[in-house]
Amino acid sequence: MKLFIEQSEQYTEAEITIKCGMIDGRLESIISYIRLNMFSVSGVKDGETRVISLGDIFYFESIDDKTFIYLESDVYECSMKLYELEEQLEKANFVRISKSCIVNIMKLDSVRPMLNSRYEAKLENGEKLIISRHYLPAFKSKFGI
Amino acid sequence: MEWKKKISQLLTVTCSSFTIIMLLYALLFGDENIPINQATFILFAVCAMTSVAIFLTDFIPIKSVPLRFAIDFIDVFLTVFLFGGGVLGMFPFKLRIILIVFGMLTVAYVGVVAVMLITEQIIAEDINKKISEMKHKNID
Numbered sequence: 108m109k110l111f112i113e114q115s116e117q118y119t120e121a122e123i124t125i126k127c128g129m130i131d132g133r134l135e136s137i138i139s140y141i142r143l144n145m146f147s148v149s150g151v152k153d154g155e156t157r158v159i160s161l162g163d164i165f166y167f168e169s170i171d172d173k174t175f176i177y178l179e180s181d182v183y184e185c186s187m188k189l190y191e192l193e194e195q196l197e198k199a200n201f202v203r204i205s206k207s208c209i210v211n212i213m214k215l216d217s218v219r220p221m222l223n224s225r226y227e228a229k230l231e232n233g234e235k236l237i238i239s240r241h242y243l244p245a246f247k248s249k250f251g252i
Numbered sequence: 253m254e255w256k257k258k259i260s261q262l263l264t265v266t267c268s269s270f271t272i273i274m275l276l277y278a279l280l281f282g283d284e285n286i287p288i289n290q291a292t293f294i295l296f297a298v299c300a301m302t303s304v305a306i307f308l309t310d311f312i313p314i315k316s317v318p319l320r321f322a323i324d325f326i327d328v329f330l331t332v333f334l335f336g337g338g339v340l341g342m343f344p345f346k347l348r349i350i351l352i353v354f355g356m357l358t359v360a361y362v363g364v365v366a367v368m369l370i371t372e373q374i375i376a377e378d379i380n381k382k383i384s385e386m387k388h389k390n391i392d
Contacts, residue, residue: 222321
């Protein structure tokens with residue numbers, strides 16, 4: 108694989124082009140990483156707005172018609188609806204795990220089965236989320252299972 | 253994909269419950285001169301009917317785990333007593349027999365739940381392996 112980087116004052120916005128015959132596992136993980144880092148969402152906390160990189164987000168949760176962004180130890184409110192985020196993040200490392208939650212699979216530590224065909228997902232910061240059985244097939248397919 | 257999983261689950265429940273029930277049946281009624289061919293088919297029919305009943309009530313969206321277990325249990329007992337005992341005449345409705353059947357069903361139900369949990373544990377291990385691979389890939 109070759110990597111070309113052209114740096115010049117004439118470019119106002121960074122552009123990434125990948126030329127390939129077919130997308131293999133290695134390339135797929137590079138593309139996922141780029142996707143994860145090139146998009147960002149705005150979050151509001153205590154009246155202040157911050158642009159948050161997807162790579163820092165642990166999960167999104169919808170509570171009482173409001174969407175919240177959960178970072179390692181911070182929570183921000185987001186103006187987007189959960190279904191809008193789901194559509195936009197479909198090809199990134201995010202997957203819907205319940206009616207109210209979309210998780211960043213890169214922040215997962217482990218999963219374990221619970222009774223009643225549900226799973227518990229443990230995140231890197233120790234938080235635990237429930238993967239409901241309705242969303243389990245989509246969750247598994249994100250890992251190629 | 254979802255349907256394939258459901259059908260596979262239905263078969264797993266039927267086969268594991270049938271195996272457990274057959275073993276218990278042989279253990280408890282093995283010397284009671286009941287034709288084994290007839291008993292085998294009746295027991296299989298009841299196990300299959302029970303799986304279908306659980307499969308259908310599974311579509312009811314219930315979040316509570318104890319309530320889900322209670323519904324599954326009701327499915328099992330209603331199917332066995334109404335279909336097995338009533339329609340197929342599998343056993344007489346005598347207190348002693350009812351208690352034995354109750355015990356057999358409880359053991360079979362716990363056994364099937366254990367089989368399902370083991371299957372889910374295998375899936376969880378696969379996912380955890382992929383998570384760990386993904387993290388190593390990112391570190392490399």
